Amino acid sequence: MSGLYRRMAGQYAMVAALAGASVTASLLVLPGEAERAAMHLRDREFGQALELFEARLARNGPQVATVAPLARLYAQQGDVSRAIAMLDSLIASASLERAELIDTRKLLQVYLRWANREAARRENLVELVRLEPARPAIRELVALASFANDTDQQIAALVQLVTLPDAEPDDFVDLAELRAARREFGEAASTLAALAARFPASVAPSVIELWIGAALESGAVSQAIAIAQARLPPNASSEVVGVVASAFLGRGRAAEALGALAPVEGRLGEDPAVNMALLRAASDAQAFPLLARLFDLQMARGIGAFAPRHLGDLVEFGFAAGREAQALVLAERLDPSALGDAQLVQLIEQTLALRQTALLQAIARRIDPARLAAAPMLAARMHLAVGRRDLARAAAIRAAEAPERALNDTLDLVQIFASLDMQDRALRLLEAAARNADLPETAIGDMAQLYIALKRTQDGAVAFERLRNERPQSLAAVTGWALTNALSGRANAVAAWLDADGAALSSQTLTDLFFVGADAKAPALQLAAARRLRALEGPTPQARLRVAQAALAAGRALEALPEARVLRADPGGDEAEFLYREALSQAARNDAGARAELRLYWRSRLADARLPQAARDEALYALIDQRAWDEALPELARRARRDPGEWLGAYVSVARSAGRASAVVELLQAVAGDSALPQPARANAAYALLELAPAQALGVLRRMAADIGGEWQDALDLALERAGLRDELLASLVARAQKPGLDEGQRSAMAYRVLDLGDKATALGLYQQLAEGQPAGSTAAQQALYVIGPRPEPAQLAWIEAQAKAASGEARMGWINVLRNVGASARAAELLAQDAAQPGRAGGAAALLAAEIHLAAGERAPAIRLIEARIANETVPDFAQRAGELAQALGRNDLARQAFDRLLLLDPSRPAAQRLAGLAAYAAGDIARARDLLQRYLAGPAGQAASDWEAHYALGEIAVRLRDRAAARSQHAAAVAAIDKLQAPPPYVQAAKAYALFRLGLADQSVELFERLLRAQPGNRDLRADYAGVLIELGRTAEARIVLEDRS
Amino acid sequence: MIRVLAYALVLAFVGTACALAQAPAQSVPRRVLVLWDSTSVSSPTWRASFAHSMLEMPLNRLGYIAEPLDVAKKLPDPAGFADAHAVVAWLETDSVSDPADILAFLDRATQAGMRFVLVGEPGFLRARSGVGGVSLAAANAVFERAGFRLLDEFVRLTFDVEAEPRVPGLVEYERALDPPLTPFAVWRPSDPATVSALVLRRRDRPETESHVVMVGKQGGLAAFGYSHFFEPELRRRQWRIDPIAFLTRALGASEAPIPDVTTLVGRRIYFSHIDGDGWRNVTEIQPGRRLRKLSAEVVLEEAIAPFPDLPVTMAPIVADLHPDWCGTPEGRAIARRIFALPQVEAGSHTWTHPFDWPFFERPDAEALERAIASRYPGCQDNPGWFANMVTRVRGRLQGNTEAKKRAAEFDGQYGAAGAYNTPRAYAGKPYALADEIGGAAAYIQTLLPPGKTIGLVQWSGNTAPGEAALAAAAQAGLRNINGGDTRFDAEFNSLSYVAPIGRRVGAHWQIYAAASNENTYTDLWSDRFFGFRDLVQTIANTGAPRRLAPVNVYYHVYSGEKDAALQALLGNLAYVRGLEVAPIFASHYAAIAEGFYGARIVALGDRAWRIEDRGALQTVRFDPPFDEAAVDFARARGVLGFRRDAGALYVALDPAEASPVVALASAGAVGAVYLIDSRWPVRGLKREAARFEFAAEGFGAGTMRWRVAPDARYALAVDGTEMGEVRADAGGTLALSLPRADGRRVAVRLRRVQS
Secondary structure, X not given: OOHHHHHHHHHHHHHHHHHOOOHHHHHOOOOOHHHHHHHHHHOXXXXXXXXXXXXXXXXXXXXXXXXXXXXXXXXXXXXXXXHHHHHHHHHHOXXXXXXXXXXXXXXXXXXXXXXXXXXXXXXXXXXXXXXXXXXXXXXXXXXXXXXXXXXXXHHXXXXXXXXXXXXXXXXXXXXXXXXXXXXXXXXXXXXXXXXHHHOHHHOXXXXXXXXXXXXXXXXXXXXXXHHHHHHOOOOOOHHHHHHHHHHHHOOOOHHHHHHHHHHHHHHOOOOHHHHHHHHHHHHHOOXXXXXXXXXXXXXXXXXXXOOHHHHHHXXXXXXXXXXXXXXXXXXXXXXXXXXXXXXXXHHHHHHHHOOOHHHHHHHHHHOOHHHHOOOHHHHHHXXXXXXXXXXXXXXXXXXXXXXXXXXXXXXXXXXXXXXXXXXXXXXXXXXXXXXXXXXXHHXXXXXXXXXXXXXXXXXXXXXXXXXXXXXXXXXXXXXXXXXXXXHOOOHHHHHHHHHHOOOOOOHHHHHHHHHHHHHOOOHXXXXXXHHHHHHHHOOOHHHHHHHHHHHHHOOOHHHHHHHHHHHXXXXXXXXXXHHHHHHHHHHHOOOHHHXXXXXXXXXXXXXXXXXXXXXXXXXXXXXXHOOOHHHHHHHHHHHHHHOHHHHHHHHHHHHHHOOOHXXXXXXXXXXXXXXXXXXXXXXXXXXXXXXXXXXXXXHHHHHHHHHOOOHHHHHHHHHHHHOOOHHHHHHHHHHXXXXXXXXXXXXXXXXXXXXXXXXXXXXXXXXXXXXXXXXXXXXXXXXXXXXXXXOOOHXXXXXXXXXXXXXXXXXXXXXHHHHHHOOOHHHHHHHHHHHHOOOHHHHHHHHHHHHHHHHHOOOHHHXXXXXXXHHOOOOOHHHHHHHHHHHHHOOOHHHHHHHHHHHHHHOOOXXXXXXXXXXXXXXXXXXXXXXXXXXXXXXXXXXXXXXXXXXXXXXXXXXXXXXXXHHHHHHHHHHHHHHXXXXXOOHHHHHHHHHHHHHOOOHHHHHHXXXXXXXXXXXXXXXXXXXXHHHXXXXXXXXXXXXXXXXX | OHHHHHHHHHHOOOOHHHHHHHOOOEEOXXXXXEEEOOOOOOOOOOOOOHHHHHHHHHHHHOOOEXXXXXXXXXXXXXXXXXXXXXXXXXXXXXXXXXXXHHHHHHHHHHHOOOEEEEEOOOHHHOEOOOOOOOOHHHHHHHHHHHOEEEEEEEEOOOOOEEEEEOOEOOEOOOOOOOOOOOOEEEEEEOOOOOEEEEEEEEOOEEEEEEEEEEEEOOEEEEOOOOOEEEEOOOOXXXXXXXXXXXXXXXXXXXXXXXXXXXXXXXXXXXXXXXXXXXXXXXXXXXXXXXXXXXXXXXXXXXXXXXXXXXXXXXXXXHHHOOOOOOOOHHHHHHHHHHHHOOOEEEOEOXXXXXXXXXXXXXXXXXXXXXXXXXXXXXXXXXXXXXXXXXXXXXXXXXXXXXHHHHHHHHHHHHOOOOOOOOOEOOOOOOOOHHHHHHHHHHHHHOOOOOOXXXXXXXXXXXXXXXXXXXXXXXXXXXXXXXXXXXXXXXXXXXXXXXXXXXXXXXXXXXXXXOOOOHHHHOOOOOOOOOHHHHHHHHXXXXXXXXXXXOEEEEEEXXXXXXXXXHHHHHHHHHHHHOOOEEEOOHHHHHHHHHHHHHOEEEEOOOOEEEEEOOOOOOEEEEOOOHHHOEEOOOOOEOEEEEEEEOOEEEEEEOOOOOOOEEEEEOOOOOOOOEEEEEOOOEEEEEEOOOEEEEEEOOEEEEEEEEEOOOOOEEEEEEOOXXXXXXXXXXXXXEXXXXXXXXXXXXXXXXXXXXX
16 A cells, blocks of 8 residues: 555545444455456456356356456466467357457457467458458458468458458559469459549559550450550550550550550650650551651651650661661760660661761760670670770670681681780680691790790690690790790609700700799709709809709709809808808708708807807807707807896797706896896896796795885795795785785785685785774775675674774764665664664664664564654654654554654744644644644645645545535635646545545535446445445435445 | 786797787778668668668678768768778668769779678669759669669569579578569679579560679679568568678678677577566565565566576666655665675666657757656655655646647657657656766665676667767766667567667667567567567577577566566576576676677788777687688687587687687697687686686586597696596597586686596
């Protein structure tokens, strides 16, 4: 029951007393089973309702009055299938009246939707539509069938729909479109005929087109012409003319189109759409004399603002009508991209034939080459003629792809490709030609270059294999064979041939083969070519260099090394040095002598102070790579000691790889302990030590932590953890946390580390130390409370309580709230009770909060005691008001009255004080005081009090008691007016209004309102009693009895 | 500790990762510019547009971020979107205000190499005014760059049109072609490489042949009427094309990893969140009804407390709790009990529960609201209701002509014509955005136990917050969620009802819930209260064959009011318990979703990518045909592991690594220890020769699987406590089950034990 409702309860009691009859009497009138079931259903007592309805079903069998609510109950509980089954069986029982059947099927429709049973939903809807054909239901069926892609059902439903009086034009069109799509053209045309008969104004152009199309498809040509002529008066819109023409021409009925369009023939030149319709019809019908006449007529009237597409049509008609000159003039104005494919080809052929270069250029400039796909040679010629090389190229390619081609065309295409720099195409065509004729040597050489330039060396190798066999004496063929084979992945074959054969290849060809071998990473070929060149040219530095490089590439370092040694000595230089080093490095892999030579080489370079640092670094890395630890590590150690920031990492890494762990530790200890080194370098060493040997890092770190602290202390902590010295670490942290001079953040961090190490108890102790004396909202307190968690143990509760006890003011309240939040409401209330004794605001707040806690816990007595203790001496108006409200909540209206009186004493001008004290006095029967206060309240400056129906109502009742009829009438009238202004007054307020109406002598209105309220709330006993009281007052005791016996 | 890590990096001076990091890098473009028209009658807002509601999810699925551009306004220079991959136009209109501006934009964009996808009509060819259209040739210059062109031919009568689907699966995906076919313009491929998926033509009329669905080298087309089906009376839709397959081809398949919001540590994400509506409603469920229990308490006792393994975010409405509004001590006590549970995260469902967010962006909102103030309910159980009464009375006193006019104006837009009787649920004082967002969060914070922090705002009402509201959330340090209303079940049987990850609102992102709540399953909480049980269908359909969304159980406190609703909810929770998921809080998901929008994929070459600025997003995905690979751990950095699941390869990233590198090798033996999947999120993985360690936190039993050497044995320690030995199976799968936990982080160490 709501608070306001509780306040009104007193008035209900009063009203009931007026009735003079016991409310209990009404309880003796027990409702029947059906009514009880309905009441349970209404009151959402679903379980009880279900039992009763199921019992009825078992007893009386399936009846609408039982099955429908039972199905609703099942559905409410989610058992929709059962609800559906019940309704299905009820329907199947065939015992239902038509109206019942409709209602049942409607309910079934809802549950089928809930169950997502779309097919059954449609079936049920079909039955519903059969029982009660209505447009909304049929449209729903059409939509469901559409969604289910069930055209049969859509059509069936639409057929039914168009017979209804409230059918709409769209229903006909939808039906006709579906029928046409199913090729039921006769039916589609009939449907549209019905539409035209019933909704003549709704036959839109699109409908005409569909209609004529359907008629033509059904073979009813004459009917189609009749439809067209009926819709095509001489002044028909151009849109209608267009669709009529389209409907006929689109079905190859040009002659019929001409006939149909005859009524508008005289309008040629007025409208492009009409013009085109007529010309197209004449053209399609091959009625050339008519076409020529229409074309001439059109030209005589001018072409006006023809759209590009129409202009193209006109050009086409001009050519077809034999009016080439005029057609070409028109063609200059059109946009070729807007022409159809056939139109475009026709135009170009005509233009080429007539050598209209300017027009040709215009067409070529504006046309998409892809449009000429069907006539590529034509396109190629056209584009070449106007210098459009790209487009000509594309067209020529398409032409070359034709499956068959005459020799002349092939030669033409070779010419086109050659002039377009398309050697590959030219080559392919030439190859084909070469099979039919002898080719000159120069052409063979060119062929080889073409193959190479085109990167088609695979094909070249095949072709030259054949040529080499056919022309064994041809140097061009042999050279071409060697080059194309070398370039097409057969370098080794060429290399073997070079090694074995003495063919007199030129120095240039051998050089080419050398580089082909290098590029193709074919060292055998490279080496074979280099050896042949060395033999051809003698041991020149260049020849040595080639042999050395090729031998290295071939992995023959021992062959390369002598050449490299010579080159290093003469002429020397970086390249020779590099070559020597590479040859030496490779040879060292398999040759001990070379290994020694290489180690000596790097050692000497490392020691050579004249070399730049980078070169010496390179030597160092090379020695490391060679695992020459004895040479590399001393140098690395020197560098690491001198410049640890740069070299320490490298030293550690290398020395560890060399297995010199103890040396690493020693060096790290030395670096970490060297106070002359920069701090970051020492830190790196210390951390590396910590990583590699935490136990051995401890000594250094302890010293540094003691001397410097800061991050060294952190490092020491980490070392202790890594070394497994958890106890020492914990002890250290706890000790440091106690040290003076630390701020709260530092202490908190240590506590966190302790917590992190798993010692929750110690951590909590530290946190609690930090939180001592601090407010509950402080960071320290929050951390402690977090560790404690939402359910503190007794000792922890005691600690929280101690904080509260030690604190004062807001801080104390904060800790008390903590107690309350962790479930220790009793302790909180106890502390608050102590505080409640304090005078003034602090005590008041505590008392009220304590009372609220008791109230929430259901402890009425202590709550009442606290409020009682406060009221008499309360000095804060808000507290007095709150105390009164709490007293009301506790059901202690006497205390509430005291509190509101106190409130009035403290703040007599407060409207709420007058109102609350006034209503309290009224409830206590102190009508004189109540009247005084409520009158002051209503006369007060607050203004809004005027619409306080409750105050008016109370004053009205007081006036009745005082037999002041005028005042009573006035107040009750004001109460009624105030209630009428409420948007949605709750039932108890309406009941008050009904009673006020009775007081105003408006018995009929009062009774009517009571009746309405009772219908809405038949189980409201208070209302029933009020109403009965009024009836008794009116002398209508028989009716009162009916009301009380719940028979209304 | 930081210094140690820094030193470790010094030691790795010749590391592979450094080499990858220094390789020439190029960001993978992730933005797709989406043209839409706010003057379209059917979709006047981005939120309502097909482009957003239907197409943005497939774009997100492919890793793209939709950048909406309203063609009703002057379009920006496309050069300003250097990271844009493509332009998609879906205008839902056959004419626009400025065709030349749009065509110029498309021309520049496609010339700059952006792909172009057209869905629906090319509405930008015609001017709405009838003056100022663009030529077909100019439009075709743009279309042809994408691989198709438009002819000046239109087929109105379709009854004799035959359809030729050429790419099965790409067309007739959810909906077969059905009569009567939609009239169509004639489209043709302009490039031999263009693939026609659906071709229409009138019988014996080759000139009418139209390729209404095409994918070209640089774009694609799904012509009007052939992208999707819409039944106007039922207001239901279905795709005719497979939008994901279509966009994959039209936008070009890329091997680059795709940021993924559905998966975490190899498992589908689970999260749950509750809007506080109905907190004060007395339950109808017995025996609670007789005891006057509030719905909130029923939800606590039935749906939250018994599920310590399923984290949940509870977001009350402050006006339901605050003592100056409608709050009672009982209601607040329930809130404190709920928030004390470790598996509960706190969110905010605002202070007064705005129903209509755009309403409050009107300059006259306060005056309009004052005119209908008397409609707001009072809170009769609480003294604080007086404040509401003041507002109500004030509204009545000001019931002069002006106020009546304003009230009528309100009803015209929001009452009879709109969805709401009032623009918010409570109105004790004038609306203030700061109170709704930051203020509400601050109040709810006072109800939380120490150590818990509120981190999420759950949008109320029509879930259409404006930019100011999203900015206020960001300023208050709150993530945000709600909206989208994803459903994919028997009633909404289409991929088109799966919402994108979120919605761009100015400079901010509204993150959508991953599934709709019980309100839409119950005819807006008016009937069919069991309906929420169909959520399991949505969970299944969005999980396979493609994993499109996380598992999200999203509901209101009023589910505790009715038995059928509660049973449906409990059924859903039981179903979820049986799934293999990674449960997280809703704010965590919102952070992951934000990470999707921020992530940058930097291609390093040789099948390696660096993932930057990803925030909380920890999964990248490789779709077929790139899902056959495996992670190359020798070159990767910050990768926990990978798993081939739900038709894709999911790679789990380590949250401890700011810029992880994902490198692929062909499938086969991997060698490194790696994570297959886990119920708990994992971070900070350290692999060493004979051990590996990591941190993990989660709810329920910490089941997880690692790939190690076959039959390998490990000593398991959790938070330093030895837990015994675990052993991999013959395939090298090491299954762990860490003790049940309440979300606290634990340190896990596995040390290899020699036989």
